Amino acid sequence: MIVVTLTKVPPSLRGDLTKWFQEIQTGVYVGTVSARVRDKLWDRIIRDIGHGEATMVFNAQNEFGYQFRTTRKDREVVDFDGIPLMKRLNSVRAPVKHGFSTAAKYHKARMYSKIRSQPNQNKLNDSFASIDIETTGLDVIHDKIVSVGAVKRSINGEFQQFNAYVKIDDPMPPKISKLTGITNEKLNHEGRNLSEVLNELTKFVGDDVIVGYNSSFDDEFISANLRRLGQPILTNRLVDLLPIVKKHNKFLDNFKLSTILGEYEIVNSHPHDALSDASATMRLAEELIKKGQLVI
Structure with a gap:
Protein backbone atom coordinates (compact mmCIF):
# COMPACT_ATOMS: atom_id res chain seq x y z
CA MET A 1 0.00 0.00 0.00
CA LEU A 89 13.17 22.01 11.21
CA ASN A 90 13.64 25.43 12.77
CA SER A 91 14.32 27.12 9.43
CA VAL A 92 12.24 26.76 6.28
CA ARG A 93 13.90 26.30 2.92
CA ALA A 94 12.07 27.63 -0.13
CA PRO A 95 12.07 25.92 -3.54
CA VAL A 96 13.24 27.23 -6.88
CA LYS A 97 12.88 25.91 -10.44
CA HIS A 98 14.85 26.85 -13.55
CA GLY A 99 13.48 29.09 -16.24
CA PHE A 100 14.42 28.60 -19.89
CA SER A 101 15.33 32.06 -21.14
CA THR A 102 18.54 33.84 -20.20
CA ALA A 103 16.56 36.56 -18.45
CA ALA A 104 14.67 33.92 -16.48
CA LYS A 105 17.92 32.33 -15.33
CA TYR A 106 19.24 35.68 -14.07
CA HIS A 107 15.94 36.34 -12.30
CA LYS A 108 15.96 32.88 -10.69
CA ALA A 109 19.55 33.37 -9.60
CA ARG A 110 18.67 36.67 -7.91
CA MET A 111 15.62 35.20 -6.22
CA TYR A 112 17.47 32.03 -5.17
CA SER A 113 20.24 34.07 -3.61
CA LYS A 114 17.67 36.07 -1.65
CA ILE A 115 15.85 32.94 -0.52
CA ARG A 116 18.97 31.29 0.85
CA SER A 117 20.67 34.42 2.20
CA GLN A 118 20.37 36.68 5.20
CA PRO A 119 18.92 40.19 4.65
CA ASN A 120 22.27 41.43 3.28
CA GLN A 121 22.86 38.87 0.52
CA ASN A 122 26.40 40.19 -0.16
CA LYS A 123 27.60 39.52 3.38
CA LEU A 124 29.49 36.31 4.19
CA ASN A 125 30.87 34.73 7.31
CA ASP A 126 34.65 34.37 7.55
CA SER A 127 34.41 30.69 6.65
CA PHE A 128 32.73 29.66 3.41
CA ALA A 129 32.76 26.95 0.76
CA SER A 130 32.23 26.54 -2.98
CA ILE A 131 30.64 23.45 -4.58
CA ASP A 132 30.51 22.31 -8.19
CA ILE A 133 29.19 19.13 -9.79
CA GLU A 134 29.41 17.46 -13.19
CA THR A 135 26.39 15.53 -14.46
CA THR A 136 25.38 13.40 -17.42
CA GLY A 137 22.92 16.10 -18.52
CA LEU A 138 20.63 18.90 -17.41
CA ASP A 139 17.57 16.90 -16.31
CA VAL A 140 17.53 16.71 -12.51
CA ILE A 141 15.28 13.63 -12.61
CA HIS A 142 16.87 11.45 -15.28
CA ASP A 143 20.51 12.55 -15.37
CA LYS A 144 23.17 11.52 -12.87
CA ILE A 145 25.87 13.23 -10.82
CA VAL A 146 29.27 11.88 -11.88
CA SER A 147 31.67 14.22 -10.10
CA VAL A 148 31.60 16.48 -7.03
CA GLY A 149 34.21 19.10 -6.18
CA ALA A 150 34.31 21.53 -3.26
CA VAL A 151 36.72 24.03 -1.76
CA LYS A 152 36.45 25.46 1.75
CA ARG A 153 38.15 28.55 3.17
CA SER A 154 38.50 28.53 6.92
CA ILE A 155 38.41 31.55 9.21
CA ASN A 156 42.23 31.70 9.30
CA GLY A 157 42.42 31.72 5.49
CA GLU A 158 43.46 28.10 5.01
CA PHE A 159 41.93 26.06 2.19
CA GLN A 160 40.67 22.48 2.08
CA GLN A 161 39.54 20.49 -0.96
CA PHE A 162 37.03 17.73 -1.58
CA ASN A 163 36.92 15.81 -4.84
CA ALA A 164 35.08 12.58 -5.72
CA TYR A 165 33.81 10.66 -8.73
CA VAL A 166 30.52 8.77 -8.66
CA LYS A 167 29.78 5.37 -10.13
CA ILE A 168 26.73 5.19 -12.39
CA ASP A 169 24.90 2.25 -13.94
CA ASP A 170 24.63 3.69 -17.45
CA PRO A 171 27.55 4.53 -19.76
CA MET A 172 28.71 8.16 -19.93
CA PRO A 173 27.16 10.12 -22.82
CA PRO A 174 29.99 10.65 -25.35
CA LYS A 175 29.39 14.43 -25.53
CA ILE A 176 29.59 14.80 -21.75
CA SER A 177 32.65 12.57 -21.59
CA LYS A 178 34.38 14.71 -24.22
CA LEU A 179 33.38 17.94 -22.44
CA THR A 180 34.42 16.90 -18.94
CA GLY A 181 37.14 14.35 -19.62
CA ILE A 182 35.29 11.89 -17.38
CA THR A 183 35.31 8.43 -18.97
CA ASN A 184 33.56 5.19 -18.14
CA GLU A 185 36.94 3.77 -17.15
CA LYS A 186 37.58 6.61 -14.70
CA LEU A 187 34.19 6.14 -13.05
CA ASN A 188 34.66 2.37 -12.86
CA HIS A 189 38.09 2.67 -11.24
CA GLU A 190 37.72 5.84 -9.15
CA GLY A 191 33.96 6.21 -8.74
CA ARG A 192 32.24 5.67 -5.41
CA ASN A 193 28.68 5.23 -4.25
CA LEU A 194 26.65 8.47 -4.52
CA SER A 195 25.28 8.08 -1.00
CA GLU A 196 28.81 7.93 0.41
CA VAL A 197 30.00 10.90 -1.65
CA LEU A 198 27.09 13.17 -0.71
CA ASN A 199 27.36 12.18 2.94
CA GLU A 200 31.04 13.17 2.94
CA LEU A 201 30.24 16.40 1.08
CA THR A 202 27.68 17.35 3.72
CA LYS A 203 30.24 16.79 6.47
CA PHE A 204 32.88 18.72 4.49
CA VAL A 205 30.83 21.92 4.11
CA GLY A 206 29.36 21.68 7.62
CA ASP A 207 27.45 24.86 8.45
CA ASP A 208 29.55 27.10 6.21
CA VAL A 209 28.01 29.58 3.81
CA ILE A 210 28.15 28.23 0.25
CA VAL A 211 29.10 30.47 -2.67
CA GLY A 212 28.37 29.43 -6.23
CA TYR A 213 27.80 30.67 -9.76
CA ASN A 214 24.28 29.98 -11.05
CA SER A 215 23.97 27.98 -7.84
CA SER A 216 20.42 26.76 -8.32
CA PHE A 217 21.50 24.14 -10.90
CA ASP A 218 23.99 22.41 -8.59
CA ASP A 219 21.78 22.82 -5.53
CA GLU A 220 18.71 21.31 -7.19
CA PHE A 221 20.69 18.29 -8.37
CA ILE A 222 22.26 17.74 -4.96
CA SER A 223 18.98 18.28 -3.08
CA ALA A 224 17.00 15.96 -5.36
CA ASN A 225 19.55 13.17 -4.94
CA LEU A 226 19.76 13.65 -1.17
CA ARG A 227 15.98 13.32 -1.00
CA ARG A 228 16.04 10.12 -3.08
CA LEU A 229 18.68 8.68 -0.79
CA GLY A 230 16.77 9.66 2.33
CA GLN A 231 19.60 11.93 3.50
CA PRO A 232 19.10 15.42 4.99
CA ILE A 233 19.26 18.17 2.38
CA LEU A 234 21.71 21.04 2.70
CA THR A 235 20.22 24.06 4.46
CA ASN A 236 23.38 26.19 4.40
CA ARG A 237 22.99 29.82 3.45
CA LEU A 238 23.71 30.09 -0.26
CA VAL A 239 25.15 33.16 -2.01
CA ASP A 240 24.89 33.09 -5.81
CA LEU A 241 27.63 35.22 -7.40
CA LEU A 242 25.81 35.50 -10.76
CA PRO A 243 23.42 38.35 -9.84
CA ILE A 244 26.22 40.14 -7.97
CA VAL A 245 28.51 39.95 -11.00
CA LYS A 246 25.72 40.99 -13.36
CA LYS A 247 24.96 44.04 -11.23
CA HIS A 248 28.52 45.33 -11.57
CA ASN A 249 29.19 44.17 -15.16
CA LYS A 250 26.06 45.06 -17.08
CA PHE A 251 27.57 45.35 -20.56
CA LEU A 252 29.33 42.02 -21.04
CA ASP A 253 28.40 39.93 -24.08
CA ASN A 254 27.30 37.08 -21.87
CA PHE A 255 27.51 35.90 -18.28
CA LYS A 256 28.95 32.43 -18.73
CA LEU A 257 31.38 31.48 -15.98
CA SER A 258 34.27 31.38 -18.46
CA THR A 259 33.51 34.93 -19.59
CA ILE A 260 33.29 36.22 -16.02
CA LEU A 261 36.53 34.51 -15.01
CA GLY A 262 38.27 36.19 -17.93
CA GLU A 263 36.83 39.56 -16.93
CA TYR A 264 38.29 39.14 -13.44
CA GLU A 265 41.57 37.69 -14.81
CA ILE A 266 41.05 34.33 -13.14
CA VAL A 267 42.60 31.31 -14.85
CA ASN A 268 40.62 28.07 -14.75
CA SER A 269 43.05 25.47 -16.08
CA HIS A 270 40.48 22.67 -16.31
CA PRO A 271 36.98 23.98 -17.19
CA HIS A 272 34.15 21.47 -16.59
CA ASP A 273 36.20 19.74 -13.93
CA ALA A 274 34.20 19.94 -10.69
CA LEU A 275 37.13 20.71 -8.38
CA SER A 276 38.70 23.17 -10.82
CA ASP A 277 35.38 25.00 -11.32
CA ALA A 278 34.77 25.10 -7.57
CA SER A 279 38.26 26.54 -7.04
CA ALA A 280 37.70 29.14 -9.76
CA THR A 281 34.38 30.13 -8.18
CA MET A 282 36.12 30.50 -4.83
CA ARG A 283 38.72 32.80 -6.43
CA LEU A 284 35.91 34.79 -8.05
CA ALA A 285 34.32 35.26 -4.62
CA GLU A 286 37.66 36.49 -3.27
CA GLU A 287 38.01 38.97 -6.15
CA LEU A 288 34.52 40.31 -5.47
CA ILE A 289 35.50 40.68 -1.82
CA LYS A 290 38.64 42.65 -2.77
CA LYS A 291 36.56 44.96 -4.97
CA GLY A 292 34.04 45.55 -2.20
CA GLN A 293 31.22 43.90 -4.17
CA LEU A 294 31.02 40.98 -1.75
CA VAL A 295 31.51 41.85 1.91
CA ILE A 296 32.79 39.47 4.59
Whole structure:
Protein backbone atom coordinates (compact mmCIF):
# COMPACT_ATOMS: atom_id res chain seq x y z
CA MET A 1 0.00 0.00 0.00
CA ILE A 2 1.25 3.46 -0.93
CA VAL A 3 -0.22 6.78 0.20
CA VAL A 4 0.72 10.11 -1.39
CA THR A 5 -0.42 13.52 -0.14
CA LEU A 6 -0.09 16.63 -2.32
CA THR A 7 -0.68 20.29 -1.48
CA LYS A 8 -0.60 23.30 -3.81
CA VAL A 9 0.71 21.31 -6.77
CA PRO A 10 -0.13 21.93 -10.46
CA PRO A 11 -3.39 20.27 -11.63
CA SER A 12 -1.42 18.38 -14.28
CA LEU A 13 0.49 16.48 -11.59
CA ARG A 14 -2.69 15.60 -9.73
CA GLY A 15 -4.21 14.33 -12.95
CA ASP A 16 -1.07 12.36 -13.74
CA LEU A 17 -1.17 10.52 -10.40
CA THR A 18 -4.77 9.39 -10.97
CA LYS A 19 -3.40 7.08 -13.67
CA TRP A 20 -1.76 5.06 -10.91
CA PHE A 21 -3.59 5.88 -7.67
CA GLN A 22 -7.11 6.51 -6.48
CA GLU A 23 -7.76 10.00 -5.10
CA ILE A 24 -9.82 9.24 -1.99
CA GLN A 25 -9.81 12.85 -0.81
CA THR A 26 -8.50 16.09 -2.30
CA GLY A 27 -4.73 15.68 -2.53
CA VAL A 28 -4.70 12.18 -0.95
CA TYR A 29 -3.85 9.26 -3.25
CA VAL A 30 -3.83 5.55 -2.42
CA GLY A 31 -2.63 2.63 -4.52
CA THR A 32 -0.35 -0.36 -4.91
CA VAL A 33 2.52 -0.38 -7.42
CA SER A 34 5.94 -2.00 -7.62
CA ALA A 35 8.95 -0.41 -5.92
CA ARG A 36 10.37 0.49 -9.34
CA VAL A 37 7.18 2.29 -10.42
CA ARG A 38 6.92 3.91 -6.99
CA ASP A 39 10.43 5.39 -7.28
CA LYS A 40 9.79 6.65 -10.81
CA LEU A 41 6.54 8.25 -9.68
CA TRP A 42 8.38 9.98 -6.85
CA ASP A 43 10.91 11.30 -9.36
CA ARG A 44 8.04 12.59 -11.48
CA ILE A 45 6.46 14.27 -8.44
CA ILE A 46 9.73 16.06 -7.64
CA ARG A 47 10.05 17.14 -11.28
CA ASP A 48 6.51 18.50 -11.65
CA ILE A 49 5.71 19.67 -8.12
CA GLY A 50 6.17 23.37 -8.83
CA HIS A 51 5.94 25.30 -5.55
CA GLY A 52 3.80 22.64 -3.87
CA GLU A 53 4.66 19.90 -1.40
CA ALA A 54 4.38 16.12 -1.38
CA THR A 55 4.74 13.27 1.10
CA MET A 56 4.79 9.55 0.27
CA VAL A 57 4.32 6.66 2.72
CA PHE A 58 5.01 3.09 1.59
CA ASN A 59 5.64 -0.42 2.94
CA ALA A 60 9.18 -1.15 4.12
CA GLN A 61 11.02 -3.85 6.06
CA ASN A 62 11.67 -2.01 9.30
CA GLU A 63 10.25 -2.01 12.81
CA PHE A 64 7.29 0.18 11.82
CA GLY A 65 6.62 -1.63 8.56
CA TYR A 66 6.63 1.60 6.56
CA GLN A 67 8.93 4.35 5.28
CA PHE A 68 8.22 7.83 4.02
CA ARG A 69 9.59 10.62 1.88
CA THR A 70 8.69 14.28 1.84
CA THR A 71 9.49 17.51 0.04
CA ARG A 72 8.23 19.64 2.91
CA LYS A 73 10.68 22.40 3.72
CA ASP A 74 9.84 22.41 7.44
CA ARG A 75 10.39 18.66 7.88
CA GLU A 76 13.27 16.25 7.42
CA VAL A 77 13.15 12.45 7.27
CA VAL A 78 15.74 10.98 9.65
CA ASP A 79 16.74 7.41 10.47
CA PHE A 80 16.96 6.55 14.17
CA ASP A 81 18.44 3.07 14.52
CA GLY A 82 16.40 1.84 11.56
CA ILE A 83 13.23 3.68 12.62
CA PRO A 84 12.02 6.44 10.25
CA LEU A 85 11.15 9.67 12.01
CA MET A 86 9.94 13.06 10.80
CA LYS A 87 12.06 15.86 12.23
CA ARG A 88 10.69 19.40 12.49
CA LEU A 89 13.17 22.01 11.21
CA ASN A 90 13.64 25.43 12.77
CA SER A 91 14.32 27.12 9.43
CA VAL A 92 12.24 26.76 6.28
CA ARG A 93 13.90 26.30 2.92
CA ALA A 94 12.07 27.63 -0.13
CA PRO A 95 12.07 25.92 -3.54
CA VAL A 96 13.24 27.23 -6.88
CA LYS A 97 12.88 25.91 -10.44
CA HIS A 98 14.85 26.85 -13.55
CA GLY A 99 13.48 29.09 -16.24
CA PHE A 100 14.42 28.60 -19.89
CA SER A 101 15.33 32.06 -21.14
CA THR A 102 18.54 33.84 -20.20
CA ALA A 103 16.56 36.56 -18.45
CA ALA A 104 14.67 33.92 -16.48
CA LYS A 105 17.92 32.33 -15.33
CA TYR A 106 19.24 35.68 -14.07
CA HIS A 107 15.94 36.34 -12.30
CA LYS A 108 15.96 32.88 -10.69
CA ALA A 109 19.55 33.37 -9.60
CA ARG A 110 18.67 36.67 -7.91
CA MET A 111 15.62 35.20 -6.22
CA TYR A 112 17.47 32.03 -5.17
CA SER A 113 20.24 34.07 -3.61
CA LYS A 114 17.67 36.07 -1.65
CA ILE A 115 15.85 32.94 -0.52
CA ARG A 116 18.97 31.29 0.85
CA SER A 117 20.67 34.42 2.20
CA GLN A 118 20.37 36.68 5.20
CA PRO A 119 18.92 40.19 4.65
CA ASN A 120 22.27 41.43 3.28
CA GLN A 121 22.86 38.87 0.52
CA ASN A 122 26.40 40.19 -0.16
CA LYS A 123 27.60 39.52 3.38
CA LEU A 124 29.49 36.31 4.19
CA ASN A 125 30.87 34.73 7.31
CA ASP A 126 34.65 34.37 7.55
CA SER A 127 34.41 30.69 6.65
CA PHE A 128 32.73 29.66 3.41
CA ALA A 129 32.76 26.95 0.76
CA SER A 130 32.23 26.54 -2.98
CA ILE A 131 30.64 23.45 -4.58
CA ASP A 132 30.51 22.31 -8.19
CA ILE A 133 29.19 19.13 -9.79
CA GLU A 134 29.41 17.46 -13.19
CA THR A 135 26.39 15.53 -14.46
CA THR A 136 25.38 13.40 -17.42
CA GLY A 137 22.92 16.10 -18.52
CA LEU A 138 20.63 18.90 -17.41
CA ASP A 139 17.57 16.90 -16.31
CA VAL A 140 17.53 16.71 -12.51
CA ILE A 141 15.28 13.63 -12.61
CA HIS A 142 16.87 11.45 -15.28
CA ASP A 143 20.51 12.55 -15.37
CA LYS A 144 23.17 11.52 -12.87
CA ILE A 145 25.87 13.23 -10.82
CA VAL A 146 29.27 11.88 -11.88
CA SER A 147 31.67 14.22 -10.10
CA VAL A 148 31.60 16.48 -7.03
CA GLY A 149 34.21 19.10 -6.18
CA ALA A 150 34.31 21.53 -3.26
CA VAL A 151 36.72 24.03 -1.76
CA LYS A 152 36.45 25.46 1.75
CA ARG A 153 38.15 28.55 3.17
CA SER A 154 38.50 28.53 6.92
CA ILE A 155 38.41 31.55 9.21
CA ASN A 156 42.23 31.70 9.30
CA GLY A 157 42.42 31.72 5.49
CA GLU A 158 43.46 28.10 5.01
CA PHE A 159 41.93 26.06 2.19
CA GLN A 160 40.67 22.48 2.08
CA GLN A 161 39.54 20.49 -0.96
CA PHE A 162 37.03 17.73 -1.58
CA ASN A 163 36.92 15.81 -4.84
CA ALA A 164 35.08 12.58 -5.72
CA TYR A 165 33.81 10.66 -8.73
CA VAL A 166 30.52 8.77 -8.66
CA LYS A 167 29.78 5.37 -10.13
CA ILE A 168 26.73 5.19 -12.39
CA ASP A 169 24.90 2.25 -13.94
CA ASP A 170 24.63 3.69 -17.45
CA PRO A 171 27.55 4.53 -19.76
CA MET A 172 28.71 8.16 -19.93
CA PRO A 173 27.16 10.12 -22.82
CA PRO A 174 29.99 10.65 -25.35
CA LYS A 175 29.39 14.43 -25.53
CA ILE A 176 29.59 14.80 -21.75
CA SER A 177 32.65 12.57 -21.59
CA LYS A 178 34.38 14.71 -24.22
CA LEU A 179 33.38 17.94 -22.44
CA THR A 180 34.42 16.90 -18.94
CA GLY A 181 37.14 14.35 -19.62
CA ILE A 182 35.29 11.89 -17.38
CA THR A 183 35.31 8.43 -18.97
CA ASN A 184 33.56 5.19 -18.14
CA GLU A 185 36.94 3.77 -17.15
CA LYS A 186 37.58 6.61 -14.70
CA LEU A 187 34.19 6.14 -13.05
CA ASN A 188 34.66 2.37 -12.86
CA HIS A 189 38.09 2.67 -11.24
CA GLU A 190 37.72 5.84 -9.15
CA GLY A 191 33.96 6.21 -8.74
CA ARG A 192 32.24 5.67 -5.41
CA ASN A 193 28.68 5.23 -4.25
CA LEU A 194 26.65 8.47 -4.52
CA SER A 195 25.28 8.08 -1.00
CA GLU A 196 28.81 7.93 0.41
CA VAL A 197 30.00 10.90 -1.65
CA LEU A 198 27.09 13.17 -0.71
CA ASN A 199 27.36 12.18 2.94
CA GLU A 200 31.04 13.17 2.94
CA LEU A 201 30.24 16.40 1.08
CA THR A 202 27.68 17.35 3.72
CA LYS A 203 30.24 16.79 6.47
CA PHE A 204 32.88 18.72 4.49
CA VAL A 205 30.83 21.92 4.11
CA GLY A 206 29.36 21.68 7.62
CA ASP A 207 27.45 24.86 8.45
CA ASP A 208 29.55 27.10 6.21
CA VAL A 209 28.01 29.58 3.81
CA ILE A 210 28.15 28.23 0.25
CA VAL A 211 29.10 30.47 -2.67
CA GLY A 212 28.37 29.43 -6.23
CA TYR A 213 27.80 30.67 -9.76
CA ASN A 214 24.28 29.98 -11.05
CA SER A 215 23.97 27.98 -7.84
CA SER A 216 20.42 26.76 -8.32
CA PHE A 217 21.50 24.14 -10.90
CA ASP A 218 23.99 22.41 -8.59
CA ASP A 219 21.78 22.82 -5.53
CA GLU A 220 18.71 21.31 -7.19
CA PHE A 221 20.69 18.29 -8.37
CA ILE A 222 22.26 17.74 -4.96
CA SER A 223 18.98 18.28 -3.08
CA ALA A 224 17.00 15.96 -5.36
CA ASN A 225 19.55 13.17 -4.94
CA LEU A 226 19.76 13.65 -1.17
CA ARG A 227 15.98 13.32 -1.00
CA ARG A 228 16.04 10.12 -3.08
CA LEU A 229 18.68 8.68 -0.79
CA GLY A 230 16.77 9.66 2.33
CA GLN A 231 19.60 11.93 3.50
CA PRO A 232 19.10 15.42 4.99
CA ILE A 233 19.26 18.17 2.38
CA LEU A 234 21.71 21.04 2.70
CA THR A 235 20.22 24.06 4.46
CA ASN A 236 23.38 26.19 4.40
CA ARG A 237 22.99 29.82 3.45
CA LEU A 238 23.71 30.09 -0.26
CA VAL A 239 25.15 33.16 -2.01
CA ASP A 240 24.89 33.09 -5.81
CA LEU A 241 27.63 35.22 -7.40
CA LEU A 242 25.81 35.50 -10.76
CA PRO A 243 23.42 38.35 -9.84
CA ILE A 244 26.22 40.14 -7.97
CA VAL A 245 28.51 39.95 -11.00
CA LYS A 246 25.72 40.99 -13.36
CA LYS A 247 24.96 44.04 -11.23
CA HIS A 248 28.52 45.33 -11.57
CA ASN A 249 29.19 44.17 -15.16
CA LYS A 250 26.06 45.06 -17.08
CA PHE A 251 27.57 45.35 -20.56
CA LEU A 252 29.33 42.02 -21.04
CA ASP A 253 28.40 39.93 -24.08
CA ASN A 254 27.30 37.08 -21.87
CA PHE A 255 27.51 35.90 -18.28
CA LYS A 256 28.95 32.43 -18.73
CA LEU A 257 31.38 31.48 -15.98
CA SER A 258 34.27 31.38 -18.46
CA THR A 259 33.51 34.93 -19.59
CA ILE A 260 33.29 36.22 -16.02
CA LEU A 261 36.53 34.51 -15.01
CA GLY A 262 38.27 36.19 -17.93
CA GLU A 263 36.83 39.56 -16.93
CA TYR A 264 38.29 39.14 -13.44
CA GLU A 265 41.57 37.69 -14.81
CA ILE A 266 41.05 34.33 -13.14
CA VAL A 267 42.60 31.31 -14.85
CA ASN A 268 40.62 28.07 -14.75
CA SER A 269 43.05 25.47 -16.08
CA HIS A 270 40.48 22.67 -16.31
CA PRO A 271 36.98 23.98 -17.19
CA HIS A 272 34.15 21.47 -16.59
CA ASP A 273 36.20 19.74 -13.93
CA ALA A 274 34.20 19.94 -10.69
CA LEU A 275 37.13 20.71 -8.38
CA SER A 276 38.70 23.17 -10.82
CA ASP A 277 35.38 25.00 -11.32
CA ALA A 278 34.77 25.10 -7.57
CA SER A 279 38.26 26.54 -7.04
CA ALA A 280 37.70 29.14 -9.76
CA THR A 281 34.38 30.13 -8.18
CA MET A 282 36.12 30.50 -4.83
CA ARG A 283 38.72 32.80 -6.43
CA LEU A 284 35.91 34.79 -8.05
CA ALA A 285 34.32 35.26 -4.62
CA GLU A 286 37.66 36.49 -3.27
CA GLU A 287 38.01 38.97 -6.15
CA LEU A 288 34.52 40.31 -5.47
CA ILE A 289 35.50 40.68 -1.82
CA LYS A 290 38.64 42.65 -2.77
CA LYS A 291 36.56 44.96 -4.97
CA GLY A 292 34.04 45.55 -2.20
CA GLN A 293 31.22 43.90 -4.17
CA LEU A 294 31.02 40.98 -1.75
CA VAL A 295 31.51 41.85 1.91
CA ILE A 296 32.79 39.47 4.59
